[in-house]
Amino acid sequence: MINNSPTNSITLIQPDDFHLHVREGDALKSVVPDTARQFARAIIMPNLADPITTVEQAQNYREEILASVTDIDEDSKNGTDFEPLMTLYLTDKTTAETIVAAKASGIIHALKLYPAGATTNSDKGVTNLENIYPALEAMQETGIPLLVHGEVTDPEIDIFDRERVFIETILEPLIKRFPTLKVVLEHITTSDAVEFVTNAPDTIAATITAHHLLMNRNTIFAGGIRPHHYCLPILKRETHRQALVKAATSGNPKFFLGTDSAPHTQGAKESACGCAGMYTAYHAMELYAEAFDNADALDKLEGFSSIFGAKFYGLPQNTNSITLNRESWQVPANLPLGKEQIIPLRAGEQCHWTLVSND
Ligand code: NCD
Ligand code: ZN
Numbered sequence: 402m403i404n405n406s407p408t409n410s411i412t413l414i415q416p417d418d419f420h421l422h423v424r425e426g427d428a429l430k431s432v433v434p435d436t437a438r439q440f441a442r443a444i445i446m447p448n449l450a451d452p453i454t455t456v457e458q459a460q461n462y463r464e465e466i467l468a469s470v471t472d473i474d475e476d477s478k479n480g481t482d483f484e485p486l487m488t489l490y491l492t493d494k495t496t497a498e499t500i501v502a503a504k505a506s507g508i509i510h511a512l513k514l515y516p517a518g519a520t521t522n523s524d525k526g527v528t529n530l531e532n533i534y535p536a537l538e539a540m541q542e543t544g545i546p547l548l549v550h551g552e553v554t555d556p557e558i559d560i561f562d563r564e565r566v567f568i569e570t571i572l573e574p575l576i577k578r579f580p581t582l583k584v585v586l587e588h589i590t591t592s593d594a595v596e597f598v599t600n601a602p603d604t605i606a607a608t609i610t611a612h613h614l615l616m617n618r619n620t621i622f623a624g625g626i627r628p629h630h631y632c633l634p635i636l637k638r639e640t641h642r643q644a645l646v647k648a649a650t651s652g653n654p655k656f657f658l659g660t661d662s663a664p665h666t667q668g669a670k671e672s673a674c675g676c677a678g679m680y681t682a683y684h685a686m687e688l689y690a691e692a693f694d695n696a697d698a699l700d701k702l703e704g705f706s707s708i709f710g711a712k713f714y715g716l717p718q719n720t721n722s723i724t725l726n727r728e729s730w731q732v733p734a735n736l737p738l739g740k741e742q743i744i745p746l747r748a749g750e751q752c753h754w755t756l757v758s759n760d
Contacts, residue, residue: 614649
């Protein structure tokens with residue numbers, strides 16, 4: 402007999418977030434505990450105003466992150482064993498020696514390629530890939546992954562086409578030149594990216610955000626312009642969202658979780674020239690559970706969120722677990738961000754899953 406009763410509770414190996422922005426200073430102190438309550442580990446993006454380009458900077462940044470989780474949730478110690486997985490920001494000047502030092506550090510797990518001008522704090526990024534060929538060669542040799550913001554920066558290219566054009570003109574030739582380099586195409590948003598990653602060798606993977614699984618580009622303009630739905634890569638049309646859901650729920654280990662939670666103050670978002678980024682760290686697993694539930698694929702959530710990414714990065718599987726219940730709750734209208742505030746995704750609206758325990 403077919404059992405049609407819905408699943409009302411799921412327990413998963415504790416997940417990892419393979420793409421996260423935590424900023425620095427007071428803002429960092431506000432946001433890191435949100436991630437640490439849900440995730441065991443997170444790949445920390447290096448795009449600070451002064452980007453993390455050296456091992457020493459990464460060590461200091463890691464200490465700052467660790468210090469912000471020591472005093473959360475005193476009773477249960479939830480989140481206090483959170484492990485930040487550090488990355489370095491590639492610039493035109495990154496050398497092979499830096500790659501060797503990064504690998505030797507034991508704390509740096511990847512290098513991030515921001516095409517110069519592609520997104521928040523990317524102006525010091527790479528202007529021409531040939532400038533970092535020696536660094537890429539060293540990465541290929543040491544097996545440390547390259548994380549790619551996959552959008553071309555040419556303002557002549559339509560914003561909705563920038564990912565596809567990046568794959569065709571930059572990523573495909575790059576992979577031909579460095580055939581065994583491990584690459585993660587970050588926060589994919591198109592069926593073109595899904596197809597490319599699916600057909601690529603096993604050294605190529607992709608992260609997918611909760612917001613790209615749940616929303617299409619109409620939500621940027623629902624009843625007026627919605628700055629909190631603006632992120633990069635920008636939300637795409639419905640057919641692309643459906644392709645992402647299919648990839649995430651397919652059980653293919655090339656696709657795994659990366660929230661791209663990217664906090665900006667309310668003022669920086671609600672502005673004549675607002676910043677790109679959505680804040681989802683507060684309720685990330687609830688949002689992913691909803692996306693998988695909508696696709697009737699809750700049984701595929703654990704692989705996507707807790708197994709495939711760790712395997713790709715060569716990390717051990719987590720031993721703790723989390724439980725989510727089908728239970729609605731209202732997302733707060735705002736949250737503190739240092740002395741200012743942030744508007745989380747779905748502020749004031751309902752989430753349909755609740756994270757009930759982390760043990
Ligand atoms: C990110 C940020 O604000 O740092 N913004 C975003 O819209 N995702 C940068 C990025 O990942 O592109
Ligand atoms: Zn990002």
